[in-house]
Amino acid sequence: MTTHVHQFICLQDNFGVLVHDSRSGATAAIDAPDADAVVAAAAAQGWTLTDLLITHHHADHIQGIPGLKARFPDLRIAGPAREASRIGALDMLLREDDYAHVGDIAARVLETPGHTAGHICYWFEEDELAFCGDTLFALGCGRVFETPLSVMWDSLAKLADRLPGETEIYCGHEYTEANARFALTIEPDNAVLKARAAEIAALRALGKPTLPTTIAAELATNPFLRAEEPSVQAAIGMPGVDPAAAFAEIRARKDRF
Numbered sequence: 456m457t458t459h460v461h462q463f464i465c466l467q468d469n470f471g472v473l474v475h476d477s478r479s480g481a482t483a484a485i486d487a488p489d490a491d492a493v494v495a496a497a498a499a500q501g502w503t504l505t506d507l508l509i510t511h512h513h514a515d516h517i518q519g520i521p522g523l524k525a526r527f528p529d530l531r532i533a534g535p536a537r538e539a540s541r542i543g544a545l546d547m548l549l550r551e552d553d554y555a556h557v558g559d560i561a562a563r564v565l566e567t568p569g570h571t572a573g574h575i576c577y578w579f580e581e582d583e584l585a586f587c588g589d590t591l592f593a594l595g596c597g598r599v600f601e602t603p604l605s606v607m608w609d610s611l612a613k614l615a616d617r618l619p620g621e622t623e624i625y626c627g628h629e630y631t632e633a634n635a636r637f638a639l640t641i642e643p644d645n646a647v648l649k650a651r652a653a654e655i656a657a658l659r660a661l662g663k664p665t666l667p668t669t670i671a672a673e674l675a676t677n678p679f680l681r682a683e684e685p686s687v688q689a690a691i692g693m694p695g696v697d698p699a700a701a702f703a704e705i706r707a708r709k710d711r712f
């Protein structure tokens with residue numbers, strides 16, 4: 456195993472993540488919430504940043520780009536082609552099924568519009584890792600700002616369909632404890648969810664992160680990924696409905712939660 460992942464909290468509740476290939480020495484940051492925090496995390500690991508992989512254009516994911524570029528002048532910056540003009544500074548424009556490389560390891564690009572219209576995820580297939588930005592969260596999903604709700608549902612269903620269950624999922628934010636409280640309003644009798652909520656509360660009480668998660672864990676507990684489950688549809692009073700409609704109802708309830 457030559458792939459190493461280091462996750463850390465920065466700003467308020469953003470995750471910074473570094474992916475390091477020990478064979479080549481290459482290191483990528485996933486998004487750039489805070490240049491100083493990313494530089495410090497890389498230094499603490501003894502890693503030199505070579506690549507930056509951007510998921511979407513929101514400020515709390517790109518505002519560290521100038522600081523990282525100043526510190527690492529050879530930094531290669533990759534990001535979604537569909538948001539190139541809003542991000543700027545991209546050296547490599549990525550589309551569906553393109554590959555981004557970190558030394559000898561490769562991430563396949565999955566376009567997941569919804570939270571933003573051009574959002575992409577990075578799937579390191581061989582390493583069974585995926586970086587989902589603000590599309591999928593542990594027990595939640597991103598707010599849908601730039602597309603119809605059905606587009607976000609299609610993106611979540613795509614992640615659930617394409618990524619094997621054991622894939623480790625890293626996300627843009629530590630929102631899990633609040634997401635668990637909301638998930639329990641949808642499925643108060645889901646025993647797996649109840650057990651997970653208790654584990655999450657214990658981790659947060661110790662100040663520990665609740666990520667990464669896995670696709671399998673999300674399929675068992677995340678109400679947004681479970682919008683086609685008969686039990687979830689019954690719980691929201693919409694039995695037999697199109698899953699995109701159930702998703703839209705759950706997302707609307709979360710927005711008001």
Ligand SMILES: [Zn+2]
Pocket residue numbers: 511513516570589
């Ligand atoms: Zn965002």
